[in-house]
Amino acid sequence: MSDLLAGRAQMGISLGFHIVFASLGVGLPALICMAHFVGLKRGDEVWMRLAERLTRAFTVLVVIGVVSGIIISVELSLLWPDFMERAGPIIGVPISVETYAFFFEAIFLALYLFGRDRLSPWAHWATLIPVCLGGAASAWIIVSVNSWMNTPVGFDYVNGEFKNPDLVQAVFNPAMPGQTLHMVGGAYVATGFACAAVYAITMLRGRRGLYERRGLAVGMTLAAFWIVPLGVGGDLAGRLVNENQPAKLAAMEGVPKTEKGAPLTIGGITGRDGETKYGIEIPYGLSLLAARDPDAVIKGLEEIREDDRPPVVPVRYAFQLMLWIGNLLILAVTGYWLARWKRPRWLEGRALLCLIAAAGPLSFLAIEAGWVVTEVGRQPWIIYGLRRTSQSLTESGLVGLMFVVFTLLYVGMSIVTVIALRSELDLLPKRARHSSSSEAAST
Amino acid sequence: MEVAAFTLVWIGLALYALLAGADFGVGLWVLFASFTRREEEIRKAAFGYFGPVWEVNGLFLVFFIVGLMAAFPSALALLSRALIGLVLFALVMFVVRSCAYALLHHGPERYHPVARWTFGISSVLAGLGLGYAAVAPSSGFIRGDALDPGFYTSALALTALPLTLMGSAHLAAVVIAAYAHARERGEVATEWLRRKALVAGAAMLPLTVLFTISLVTEVDYIRDQISSLRVLPMVAGGAAILLGMWSLLRRRYASASLLIFAGYFAGLMGGAFLMYPYMVYPELTISEGAAPDASLLFYLVITAVGLPLLIAAMVALYNMTLGPERAQSERLREPAEG
Numbered sequence: 092m093s094d095l096l097a098g099r100a101q102m103g104i105s106l107g108f109h110i111v112f113a114s115l116g117v118g119l120p121a122l123i124c125m126a127h128f129v130g131l132k133r134g135d136e137v138w139m140r141l142a143e144r145l146t147r148a149f150t151v152l153v154v155i156g157v158v159s160g161i162i163i164s165v166e167l168s169l170l171w172p173d174f175m176e177r178a179g180p181i182i183g184v185p186i187s188v189e190t191y192a193f194f195f196e197a198i199f200l201a202l203y204l205f206g207r208d209r210l211s212p213w214a215h216w217a218t219l220i221p222v223c224l225g226g227a228a229s230a231w232i233i234v235s236v237n238s239w240m241n242t243p244v245g246f247d248y249v250n251g252e253f254k255n256p257d258l259v260q261a262v263f264n265p266a267m268p269g270q271t272l273h274m275v276g277g278a279y280v281a282t283g284f285a286c287a288a289v290y291a292i293t294m295l296r297g298r299r300g301l302y303e304r305r306g307l308a309v310g311m312t313l314a315a316f317w318i319v320p321l322g323v324g325g326d327l328a329g330r331l332v333n334e335n336q337p338a339k340l341a342a343m344e345g346v347p348k349t350e351k352g353a354p355l356t357i358g359g360i361t362g363r364d365g366e367t368k369y370g371i372e373i374p375y376g377l378s379l380l381a382a383r384d385p386d387a388v389i390k391g392l393e394e395i396r397e398d399d400r401p402p403v404v405p406v407r408y409a410f411q412l413m414l415w416i417g418n419l420l421i422l423a424v425t426g427y428w429l430a431r432w433k434r435p436r437w438l439e440g441r442a443l444l445c446l447i448a449a450a451g452p453l454s455f456l457a458i459e460a461g462w463v464v465t466e467v468g469r470q471p472w473i474i475y476g477l478r479r480t481s482q483s484l485t486e487s488g489l490v491g492l493m494f495v496v497f498t499l500l501y502v503g504m505s506i507v508t509v510i511a512l513r514s515e516l517d518l519l520p521k522r523a524r525h526s527s528s529s530e531a532a533s534t
Numbered sequence: 535m536e537v538a539a540f541t542l543v544w545i546g547l548a549l550y551a552l553l554a555g556a557d558f559g560v561g562l563w564v565l566f567a568s569f570t571r572r573e574e575e576i577r578k579a580a581f582g583y584f585g586p587v588w589e590v591n592g593l594f595l596v597f598f599i600v601g602l603m604a605a606f607p608s609a610l611a612l613l614s615r616a617l618i619g620l621v622l623f624a625l626v627m628f629v630v631r632s633c634a635y636a637l638l639h640h641g642p643e644r645y646h647p648v649a650r651w652t653f654g655i656s657s658v659l660a661g662l663g664l665g666y667a668a669v670a671p672s673s674g675f676i677r678g679d680a681l682d683p684g685f686y687t688s689a690l691a692l693t694a695l696p697l698t699l700m701g702s703a704h705l706a707a708v709v710i711a712a713y714a715h716a717r718e719r720g721e722v723a724t725e726w727l728r729r730k731a732l733v734a735g736a737a738m739l740p741l742t743v744l745f746t747i748s749l750v751t752e753v754d755y756i757r758d759q760i761s762s763l764r765v766l767p768m769v770a771g772g773a774a775i776l777l778g779m780w781s782l783l784r785r786r787y788a789s790a791s792l793l794i795f796a797g798y799f800a801g802l803m804g805g806a807f808l809m810y811p812y813m814v815y816p817e818l819t820i821s822e823g824a825a826p827d828a829s830l831l832f833y834l835v836i837t838a839v840g841l842p843l844l845i846a847a848m849v850a851l852y853n854m855t856l857g858p859e860r861a862q863s864e865r866l867r868e869p870a871e872g
Contacts, residue, residue, distance in 0.1 A: 150640065151636065151640045154589070154635070154640070155632075155636065157592065158629055158633075161592055161595060161628070162625060164599050164600065165599065165621060166625075168599060168603070168610050169614050169621060172611040175603055175607055175610050175611055175614065176608055176610070176611035177607070178607075179604060180825035183605070183607060183825070184832040187600045187603075187833060187836055187840075188836055188840070189600075190597050191843075191844060193593060193596070194844050194847070195847060197590045198590050198848060199847070201586045201851055202850065202851060205586040205854065254826070255826070256828050257828070258829065258832050486615075487615065487618045489619065496626060500629050500630075503629075503630075504629065504633055508636075510641050510645070511637060514640060515640045
């Protein structure tokens with residue numbers, strides 16, 4: 092394995108690991124906040140218990156999430172010192188804003204976790220608000236930095252140096268609106284589904300008390316609220332990719348040749364040159380979606396120099412995977428709310444609950460796939476069109492060792508997370524079960 | 535503007551060194567307590583302090599790194615290239631320690647003994663790795679963009695190691711004793727830690743003298759500065775620590791914690807004052823490493839707004855952690871039990 096591949100693989104593993112915790116870090120406070128609010132407002136013990144259980148899961152996830160976040164911040168400078176040196180004056184300032192958001196999130200989370208005995212009930216609940224805002228702000232800023240790497244603006248590029256930085260322009264770069272809305276929406280939807288999936292599985296196992304039904308409802312409420320913004324963000328991001336990163340769009344959609352009125356190809360088998368066989372073609376579909384014009388010209392891979400092209404196969408399949416899962420999530424949300432509105436018997440059966448149970452892990456798989464599209468689709472550039480990834484890697488001979496060591500550490504962290512989550516959540520089901528059965532007995 | 539930005543970045547580093555240094559010391563005392571009969575009580579006090587604050591304390595490392603990235607990107611790149619081995623080692627130990635803590639705090643009891651030892655050992659090693667790395671920029675051993683291997687066996691590095699270890703132990707013992715005292719987590723733990731804090735503080739004196747001698751002997755630039763007024767912050771820091779020790783002797787825990795932390799903080803800030811105008815001696819000065827003015831200005835504005843808010847929030851957190859517990863039953867309905 093070359094050092095470049097090892098470095099990229101390490102960043103891929105690190106980001107792939109951290110994004111799960113980061114997404115939950117954005118979404119879980121919102122769920123806890125909702126459950127805790129309703130519990131306090133109604134003086135309802137079941138809602139409070141739900142908030143408490145979600146909080147227990149969150150405490151474990153935060154420990155690992157903070158650690159993986161710190162790893163990434165150090166790892167970025169160790170692996171890509173050239174990138175940090177050149178881009179630091181532009182991306183460093185927004186990241187320093189993100190650090191404050193992260194700080195406030197961590198401080199108020201600690202106040203929430205350890206302040207129950209020392210604050211009034213509503214003041215205790217209010218400590219969650221900065222946690223929610225901090226999580227969302229962190230996500231927005233970090234994604235805006237990533238979107239700057241995709242559409243770098245706000246500087247003069249002179250002899251390989253980024254001069255005269257305009258930070259406002261850099262932060263509000265062309266790819267920012269679509270990417271940030273898509274990611275923040277994705278984090279809320281995935282967390283909502285993760286929560287709903289846990290309670291759907293519990294219900295499938297036969298425990299269908301008030302506690303489980305509310306756990307399912309709170310997750311599906313968050314998912315339903317954010318699924319439309321998620322889709323809007325995805326559509327916007329796609330259009331901006333067409334305008335700013337034609338090579339990425341050609342790889343995502345498998346467009347080998349430049350075409351006017353390009354079709355949208357669904358599924359199929361895509362080769363390294365972007366040719367797709369056995370796919371279902373929708374005439375003019377891609378031109379219409381990417382440019383809002385059925386006759387728009389979509390640039391094909393043939394127009395892009397071979398050494399400037401991203402790897403087509405992983406980008407195309409990751410994009411397709413994300414889309415298929417996205418459709419499944421829409422189906423699950425629609426099914427659940429239709430069941431609540433008109434078809435309550437659907438919630439008594441297994442099909443809808445199985446779909447929701449599957450949607451939990453699948454929604455995180457969609458986030459991972461989305462990041463593969465974003466990051467692998469930008470290759471071979473670390474800053475699109477200006478600086479290659481290979482130019483930015485450290486010259487230290489420790490890259491291979493770092494890859495091995497950190498891969499092992501992530502395996503270890505995953506094992507610890509599973510052990511701690513199981514242990515932490517096993518503390519409550521007995522009470523929950525007892526309560527559910529007593530509720531069932533009393534109704 | 536670059537000096538103001540450098541001061542803020544250095545404040546981030548100093549706060550990380552103090553707060554995370556105390557956290558690494560917690561690991562040391564947890565390890566040490568295993569050999570005593572009061573292990574349980576000491577451990578409870580140690581983790582009672584550590585639990586609410588360690589994540590926030592760890593973030594000061596991010597604050598420092600991000601500050602460098604925004605305001606001194608060349609320094610970040612240089613340090614990343616030169617200190618990659620040391621930082622990597624410390625980072626691995628930090629991750630191992632965090633995993634061990636997650637198991638201790640959230641995992642089943644059967645893992646606790648192994649997790650406790652792992653937590654203690656990795657805390658000590660992470661602290662030592664970072665202590666080593668922190669001394670390197672002032673040592674003169676960073677040449678070009680590499681760290682001369684001679685640094686590892688230099689008198690400066692070898693005296694920095696016990697100093698780091700003892701400093702961590704000192705800070706941790708002081709703060710856990712103050713916590714145990716304020717939260718009434720057991721007089722035995724408080725007294726045991728108070729004594730350990732006094733011993734560690736006393737041991738710091740000869741270690742500091744040895745470190746200073748090696749610093750003056752090995753680093754030409756510091757030798758020229760040591761007799762100037764630039765040493766005043768360090769002298770003031772030393773005086774504050776001595777006053778803090780006196781308070782500790784008289785069992786005034788809150789004032790002892792404040793004075794000792796302020797003393798170490800002044801000492802660390804004095805280190806930067808002594809190194810001025812270098813960031814990495816002799817490779818990079820503050821002005822050479824600074825980002826363009828536009829970035830520095832944004833960084834200063836953001837920090838001027840964010841840092842006071844951050845400190846206020848930290849004070850609230852520490853007040854809550856170190857302050858007295860109130861009876862839950864009087865003010866808050868227990869939700870889980872209805």
